[in-house]
Amino acid sequence: MNIHGTHTRTVWLEGHHVCMIDQPLLPHQVETHRCLAWEQTADAIRDMRIRGAGAIGATAGYGMAQAALMARDAYFRGDLQLAADGLRHTRPTAQNLFWAIDQVLSAALGAATPSEGRLAAVAAAEAIADGDARACRLIGQHGAHLIADGTRVATHCNAGWLAFVDWGSALSPIYTAHRAGRKVHVWVDETRPRRQGARLTAFELGQEGVPHQVIPDVALGHLMANGQVDLVIVGADRIAANGDVANKIGTYMVALAAQAHGVPMYVAAPTTTIDPDCPDGSHIPIEHRSPDEVHLVDGWSIDHQSPCTVRTTPQGSPALNPAFDVTPAHLLAGIITEHGIVQATASALAALPRPTA
Numbered sequence: 076m077n078i079h080g081t082h083t084r085t086v087w088l089e090g091h092h093v094c095m096i097d098q099p100l101l102p103h104q105v106e107t108h109r110c111l112a113w114e115q116t117a118d119a120i121r122d123m124r125i126r127g128a129g130a131i132g133a134t135a136g137y138g139m140a141q142a143a144l145m146a147r148d149a150y151f152r153g154d155l156q157l158a159a160d161g162l163r164h165t166r167p168t169a170q171n172l173f174w175a176i177d178q179v180l181s182a183a184l185g186a187a188t189p190s191e192g193r194l195a196a197v198a199a200a201e202a203i204a205d206g207d208a209r210a211c212r213l214i215g216q217h218g219a220h221l222i223a224d225g226t227r228v229a230t231h232c233n234a235g236w237l238a239f240v241d242w243g244s245a246l247s248p249i250y251t252a253h254r255a256g257r258k259v260h261v262w263v264d265e266t267r268p269r270r271q272g273a274r275l276t277a278f279e280l281g282q283e284g285v286p287h288q289v290i291p292d293v294a295l296g297h298l299m300a301n302g303q304v305d306l307v308i309v310g311a312d313r314i315a316a317n318g319d320v321a322n323k324i325g326t327y328m329v330a331l332a333a334q335a336h337g338v339p340m341y342v343a344a345p346t347t348t349i350d351p352d353c354p355d356g357s358h359i360p361i362e363h364r365s366p367d368e369v370h371l372v373d374g375w376s377i378d379h380q381s382p383c384t385v386r387t388t389p390q391g392s393p394a395l396n397p398a399f400d401v402t403p404a405h406l407l408a409g410i411i412t413e414h415g416i417v418q419a420t421a422s423a424l425a426a427l428p429r430p431t432a
Contacts, residue, residue, distance in 0.1 A: 076236035076243075076250070077282050078105055084208070084240050085130045086137065088200065091144040093137045095125045098237060102278035103375045103382070113142040113158045120165040120172070123269070127238020128312045128348050129207040132171025135162045136200040136432075139179035143196035151189040155180060155196075167360040168321055168399050170313040170350045175203050178432040202432045204240045210345035210413035210430075211242035218248025218308065218343055218411040222259055226252075227305045229262040229295055232323035233275035234310025234343065244343035245308045246279060248411065253285050261287040262304060264295055266323060268368045268396065295329055299336040307333050307340040308411070314342070314349045318404030318419030319356030324397050330406040339408035342419070346412055346430045356401035366394035 076083065078096075086095040089109075093116045097108040108124050110116040116138035119125055125134050142158030143151075159180050166172060182199035186192035222228065228249060235246030242250065252259050261280055266272035273289050280287040290298070298304050307329060313321045320326075320342050333340040353359055369388065376383040388394065404419035417423040 076241060076279065079282070084204075085237055086125060086134050086204070086240060088137050088140060088197070091141055093119075093134060093141055095119065095134065096237065097124055098126060098275065099124060099373070100382075101237075102274055110138075110141070112145065113138045114161065116141060117161050117165050120162070126271070127233065128169050128171045128310065129211065129239030129244070129345060130237065131166060131169045132175040132347060133200075133204040133207050133240045135165075135172045136175035136179050136203040138162050139176055139183070140196040140200035143179075143183045143193045146189065146193075148189045151192060152184060155183055166362055168312045168362045171347045174347050174430070175432075178203060182432070199432050206430070206432060207239055207345065207347070208241035210347070211239050211244055211247050213413040214244055214343050214345065214411050215242055215247030215251035217413075217415050218341070219251035219255065221306060221308075221341065221416075222248055222252040222257060224257045225259075226257070227260045227262065227303060229264070229298070229304045229307045229329070230276065231264055231272065231309045231326050231329050232266045233271040233279070235276055235279045237275050237279060238310060243279075243310075244345065244411075245310045246276070247343065248308060249285060250283055253283065259285065261285060262295065262298060263287050263289045264292045264325075265289065266325065267292055270372075271323070292325055296332040299332050299338050304336075304338050307338055308343055309340070311342050311344040311348050312399060313353065313359050314344060314410065314424070315353040315355045315359060316349075316351050316424060317355045317421045318407065318410070318424060319359070320402045320404070320407065320419070321356065321359045321361070321399045322402065324400050327400040327402045330402045334406050340406065341409050341411055341416070342402075342407055343411040346414070346427050349424055349427070351425070356403065359399075359401060361400070362398040364396045364398050366396050369394035369396050
């Protein structure tokens with residue numbers, strides 16, 4: 076996708092450095108964050124310098140390749156296992172992270188020598204990143220059929236290019252339809268507390284020239300009730316075997332409003348997000364993040380033209396900060412994958428080809 080007209084991926088490998096768009100600085104500054112070792116890559120995932128299911132997976136894969144490149148010959152297996160454990164403990168909900176770690180670890184440990192293992196790890200990590208971009212492009216092609224000329228689409232959080240290696244999931248059909256010349260308008264809710272919609276989705280859509288408006292999270296129900304939303308497309312961080320979906324907190328409320336007003340809601344996700352070993356949404360681990368994300372708001376000072384942080388809650392008021400919620404499968408019109416649009420049912424998901432790096 077584009078930044079100021081230049082095609083840019085969200086994350087990439089340079090030598091043994093993992094490089095990424097520094098997302099907390101967006102939309103006011105565009106800078107590259109460079110991780111010199113896998114521990115720094117793990118910190119970047121944990122601290123949400125990079126976030127989004129596919130981007131987390133690709134970054135974890137690169138982190139494993141980084142660990143392989145820096146591992147000692149005599150302790151190659153142990154060094155890789157240490158990195159895998161460290162990367163697995165960064166964020167518990169995103170399925171792509173665990174899948175990518177296992178793919179690169181298996182490739183590296185399956186090689187005959189440490190030297191061959193390093194080459195295998197890098198190749199596997201690059202294949203994961205390329206596969207993520209390819210899957211998201213196909214999601215766009217399949218999902219674009221849902222978007223007629225003049226469609227008003229609502230989305231929640233950021234499931235665009237910045238949440239994957241390229242194209243994105245929920246935004247990919249919008250980009251595809253827009254580039255095909257169809258008129259589309261996107262309702263972008265803020266997505267508190269980290270405001271990924273207001274900061275990241277709006278930034279992406281602006282770079283692509285897609286008409287959009289940023290709205291408060293609580294406005295979508297009102298817009299649906301007044302017939303101003305034709306379609307909802309959101310992303311996913313994990314899809315259970317029965318079709319239940321974990322996504323950014325607030326998705327469940329959007330789904331309830333969509334059902335109440337007859338607005339079809341789709342989830343867009345590559346098959347790497349499906350967890351066949353998770354029977355239903357009640358088994359998906361829900362990450363709880365620091366209460367400071369609720370208390371504090373990062374922004375851009377109008378007076379001084381610089382980053383700033385302000386507190387919006389009373390001193391002494393406690394906060395709870397679950398990062399995800401679960402939307403039951405029966406609230407979804409379907410799931411848009413790289414293989415096409417399928418129903419959110421156990422049988423439909425089980426019939427999909429299993430992802431490979």
